[in-house]
Amino acid sequence: MSLAQIREHARGRLERLGNAVTSHVWRLGFASRFLFYLVAHSGTALRRFRLTVAEIYFAGVLSLIIILVSGLFVGMVLALQGYDTLQRFGASESLGVLVALSLVRELGPVVAGLLFASRAGSAITAEIGLMKATEQISAMEMMAVDPIARVVAPRFWGGVLSMPMLAALFSALGIFGGYLVGVQLIGVDAGAFWSQMQAAVDVRNDILNGVIKSVVFGIAVTWIAVFEGYDAVPTAEGVSRATTRTVVTSSLAILALDFVLTALMFTGGKST
């Protein structure tokens, strides 16, 4: 390969890299403008709140089974694993603290967020994408009804309001699962389990920070889901790709945001 060919090859690669970066930045800008427009046109969703309540049912209530069952099992496994490690140091009474802090700070918001993205986020994207593919969105525009205000905004707020509640329920069931295994099955003292948990878990530093995480994840997942649906290529393949992108992008967003938020909230081993 001559030097000119190598240079040409390298330039081609650089151009492709540049194009990929530009198109991602452009898309992020487009998604941000979409979010601003959506929030600015949320009057209908808030004024006619039953539209949003219907979406809380679809995104939240119908996700309850998977969230509750997963929470229970994650809590039970945490108790088993935690007990195994803690009892080596004679600290098995701290099992309640370990289970509760792990769930409230991390696993509750993160795992509930990942499950929410797969269960509700994908459904939101597919529904809006199919409405677009079957011209229901165009029909609405032709009836002088803004589809972002009427279709997208209620789904966005429904998802944003559901997610913290789902994360809270995930953590609650997880703690109950930890109690079942730790206290009922293994025999850790019930008084120590609950009282140490009560003493160690701080409302502001632990619970509030967990709630903040779940709110941020809820906004991120639902924003990605509604945007991908609205921006989907209106064909069967386009909707399928958009649905996949929702799950992949929002899962990665949750993990990245979790790292950033954790770094901000719990820096240097000290809670802020």
Add this chain to the structure above:
Amino acid sequence: MVQIQNVAFGYDAARPVLRDVSLSIARGSVVGIMGQSGCGKTTLLRIIAAQYLPSSGTARVLGELTAELDRDALYQMRRRMGMLFQFGALFTDMSVYENVAFPLREHTALPEDLIHDLVMLKLEAVGLRGAAQLMPPELSGGMARRVALARSIALDPQLILYDEPFTGLDPISFGVIVRLIRELNDSLGATSIIVTHDVQEALGVVDYVYFMADGRVIAEGKPDEIRASREPFVRQFVNGELDGPVPFHNPAPDYAAELELTGA
């Protein structure tokens, strides 16, 4: 009612879909825009509906220049307009009743019993009052289109746009839709624009026809004039002839070369 003057439009600059289209549609008439698939007729309908703006020329619809409308003015104009989509575009999560009630609920503050009466009136007009509680997936293609028609006339529009209203209909449903287009236009005192490639069928219902090919209007006239036209393209199209100005074969490389027979 609708004046299109020297309109050009392309989804990208390299491939113009409409090139210099002019037409004028009078109040109260039923007008057909016909031509082959891909000739630009649906794009023209979307220009009239102000879903797209012309890249040059002007579109004046219901007295408004579409390029000058902001979002609120555009929505005000669309309240006076109804559109029937090719496959109905009914909201699949709502019953037939709720679909027809949708524009009334969104744009009026009428009490529920009045909305009920209006919905029943519109459904009666399309002969589907008995189907009010069905869901869209339970409807046949023809019924779905009639429900969509009832929904598009819910606010008594002055202009009704039909995008390929006859596609995929059996002869009976087809006859019903043709009759409804005429009856609704005349009873509402509206103006209707039908975009279609079902020429023979549409010629029976329209007052005036524009023929399009390659992004231009190539012929126009009353249905009888179109049937008697000597324009080769119109003759080929109206009579469904296999070969003519529009060749049977798409442009393609040499057949023998494609099969690697050259030089053998």
